[in-house]
Amino acid sequence: MNGRENSFQARAAVAVQDLSKTYWFLEKEAGLSGSLRALLRGKKVFVEAVRQMNLRIQSGEIVGFIGPNGAGKTTTLKMLSGILHPTSGKVEVLGFVPHRREKAFLKQMTFVTGQRNRLFWDLPAAEYFQFCRVMYEIPEVIYHRNLHNLIAMAEIGDILKVPQRKLSAGQRKRCEIVAAFLHDPKVIFLDEPTIALDLINARKIREFIGEKGKEGDRTILLTSHNMADIEQVCPRVIIINQGKIAFDGPTRDLYLLKGFQKQIRIVLEEPRPANAFSGLGQVREMNGPEVWLEVEPARAASIASHLFAHFPVKDIAITDPPLEKIIESIYKTG
Amino acid sequence: MSPWGIESLTGIRRYGRLIRTLMKVSLMRHMAYRPHFFMMILGKIIRMALLFFFFQAIFFQVNRIGDWTFDQVLLLFATFHIADYLISITFHRNLAFGLPRKVQTGDLDSQIILPVNLLFFVSLEDLDMIDFFSFLPTLGFLLYVFYRLDFAFTWVQVLIYILLLANALIFLYAVILLVATTCFWTTQSFGLAVIFDNLMRIGRYPLDIFEGFWKALFIYFLPLVFIAQLPSQALWKTLSWPFILYAFLITGGFLALAFRFWKWGLKSYLSAST
Numbered sequence: 004m005n006g007r008e009n010s011f012q013a014r015a016a017v018a019v020q021d022l023s024k025t026y027w028f029l030e031k032e033a034g035l036s037g038s039l040r041a042l043l044r045g046k047k048v049f050v051e052a053v054r055q056m057n058l059r060i061q062s063g064e065i066v067g068f069i070g071p072n073g074a075g076k077t078t079t080l081k082m083l084s085g086i087l088h089p090t091s092g093k094v095e096v097l098g099f100v101p102h103r104r105e106k107a108f109l110k111q112m113t114f115v116t117g118q119r120n121r122l123f124w125d126l127p128a129a130e131y132f133q134f135c136r137v138m139y140e141i142p143e144v145i146y147h148r149n150l151h152n153l154i155a156m157a158e159i160g161d162i163l164k165v166p167q168r169k170l171s172a173g174q175r176k177r178c179e180i181v182a183a184f185l186h187d188p189k190v191i192f193l194d195e196p197t198i199a200l201d202l203i204n205a206r207k208i209r210e211f212i213g214e215k216g217k218e219g220d221r222t223i224l225l226t227s228h229n230m231a232d233i234e235q236v237c238p239r240v241i242i243i244n245q246g247k248i249a250f251d252g253p254t255r256d257l258y259l260l261k262g263f264q265k266q267i268r269i270v271l272e273e274p275r276p277a278n279a280f281s282g283l284g285q286v287r288e289m290n291g292p293e294v295w296l297e298v299e300p301a302r303a304a305s306i307a308s309h310l311f312a313h314f315p316v317k318d319i320a321i322t323d324p325p326l327e328k329i330i331e332s333i334y335k336t337g
Numbered sequence: 338m339s340p341w342g343i344e345s346l347t348g349i350r351r352y353g354r355l356i357r358t359l360m361k362v363s364l365m366r367h368m369a370y371r372p373h374f375f376m377m378i379l380g381k382i383i384r385m386a387l388l389f390f391f392f393q394a395i396f397f398q399v400n401r402i403g404d405w406t407f408d409q410v411l412l413l414f415a416t417f418h419i420a421d422y423l424i425s426i427t428f429h430r431n432l433a434f435g436l437p438r439k440v441q442t443g444d445l446d447s448q449i450i451l452p453v454n455l456l457f458f459v460s461l462e463d464l465d466m467i468d469f470f471s472f473l474p475t476l477g478f479l480l481y482v483f484y485r486l487d488f489a490f491t492w493v494q495v496l497i498y499i500l501l502l503a504n505a506l507i508f509l510y511a512v513i514l515l516v517a518t519t520c521f522w523t524t525q526s527f528g529l530a531v532i533f534d535n536l537m538r539i540g541r542y543p544l545d546i547f548e549g550f551w552k553a554l555f556i557y558f559l560p561l562v563f564i565a566q567l568p569s570q571a572l573w574k575t576l577s578w579p580f581i582l583y584a585f586l587i588t589g590g591f592l593a594l595a596f597r598f599w600k601w602g603l604k605s606y607l608s609a610s611t
Contacts, residue, residue, distance in 0.1 A: 026607050077610070081446065081608055084449075084450055085449060085450065086446050086449045086450065086606075086608055087606065087607070087608060088604050088606075102604075104449070104455065106452045106453075109450060109451065109452035110452045112450065113450070114446070114447075114450050116446070116447075119443070119444065119446070119447065121447035123362060123366065125365075125366045125369040125370070126362070126365055126366060126369060130362065130365065133358075134358055134362060137354055137355060137358045138355070138358075138451055138452065138453060139452060140351065166369065
């Protein structure tokens with residue numbers, strides 16, 4: 004069937020219903036004998052990478068898609084972008100069924116993976132940008148306008164004439180992201196775009212994605228193991244584990260999950276014993292006049308006021324628990 | 338929808354632009370390494386010369402091969418290499434070796450998401466423009482063979498020759514696509530591609546050298562006879578119309594089968610982990 008689907012998608016940019024993907028591989032034991040056994044009578048192992056997933060993402064949302072290695076994140080993204088056919092279930096992106104690979108869909112979508120390079124290895128990025136112009140049929144004026152803006156945002160003006168093989172991983176990734184945005188895609192799938200990048204390059208890419216996301220009509224789905232990517236760019240987070248969604252909600256809500264405490268760090272004029280803080284929260288660490296308390300999120304403000312009123316406070320700060328810790332706990336509990 | 342997704346004049350123009358871009362990129366890639374570029378050209382010319390000397394060496398020993406005279410065999414040889422270079426410039430390496438590599442590494446991912454017919458793109462992604470340096474002398478050689486044959490053929494025969502040569506290219510495309518597509522299940526189809534490459538080379542000899550089962554195999558089941566023998570025979574003897582029709586039908590059948598097989602293969606694509 005050609006054209007946009009209207010069944011269950013109803014205005015969502017991404018709609019997924021009971022989506023599953025199973026694949027298989029031949030199990031092989033270590034060593035030459037293991038290889039020989041696998042060659043002659045290898046055992047097929049089936050893996051359910053994605054299991055009965057349901058998901059809706061509205062146009063304009065930036066969503067972090069996180070999970071441990073092998074959780075099914077990349078497989079999901081590949082089904083959403085039409086690279087893989089689902090084993091069962093329904094997928095619609097912008098009203099199209101991705102694996103039908105309709106031109107109108109592919110021209111509105113992009114997929115960038117942090118671990119692969121699609122640019123021409125032997126040629127400068129500028130040549131790949133020209134190739135994109137022809138491939139996506141970008142009108143000359145729009146192409147030059149977009150290219151100019153994107154080059155400035157990604158800060159790659161000085162490396163446009165350098166062959167890709169001579170660039171660092173971070174520089175290459177920024178060039179690739181520029182190429183991915185040249186045709187003004189409406190839906191953007193980013194698979195670990197900051198992987199293996201240094202702090203500066205990772206920050207630049209994060210800022211670039213954040214800027215693009217602010218343009219409003221773009222839907223961005225981003226996978227990352229770097230929590231800074233999620234915290235700084237994604238207002239909504241989906242946590243996937245063993246092929247299933249374990250959490251789906253505002254990123255801020257992760258900090259309110261039961262069992263996770265706010266951290267209050269106080270620096271006093273003079274040290275106090277640990278029992279002086281009983282009833283306020285759990286003392287996690289004491290280092291002379293510096294004390295770390297873990298408190299119930301709902302009581303954090305009142306406890307801070309109490310500390311100000313009853314202790315000689317020199318400095319105080321309330322912080323969320325580390326996101327890594329929360330997510331690790333969700334991974335463990337599934 | 339046509340298998341290559343080209344449905345209108347605008348579509349044809351767009352694909353024309355894409356082919357021009359791919360040709361340009363291929364040339365620029367080769368030119369990125371200066372010594373490599375010139376050595377490649379030299380290598381291609383040496384390859385062509387060696388093949389010619391090899392054939393001449395055979396005819397120092399024999400005057401005829403089956404029904405074929407020396408000049409007719411030269412025609413067969415030139416026709417085979419015209420077909421060989423044309424597929425080499427265009428789809429041969431892309432399908433036989435490029436596709437399995439991309440399936441194995443998962444590099445096919447970045448091509449699946451391009452707004453272009455995937456089969457068109459993977460078939461012609463890397464157009465080997467350097468092979469033009471071998472193709473042009475081969476074309477010159479073909480004209481020289483025509484001269485040796487005193488241009489003793491009619492325009493109708495030339496037309497049939499061109500049509501049968503086009504048929505040969507389509508037949509080769511279909512068979513190479515069938516072989517390459519197996520990589521979606523086997524991940525690596527290099528072995529099968531090498532077997533076919535070697536089989537294909539049989540097509541540069543008059544198939545009269547084979548008898549019985551092998552002759553039947555190369556004429557009716559894996560009709561290597563389509564590659565060069567049939568087009569060249571069109572220039573020096575009257576081919577039966579039913580056999581010409583048979584050649585077009587079989588090629589059409591192979592092509593339809595290859596397209597179906599490709600669609601099925603693509604559905605089974607599993608990519609590779611990142």
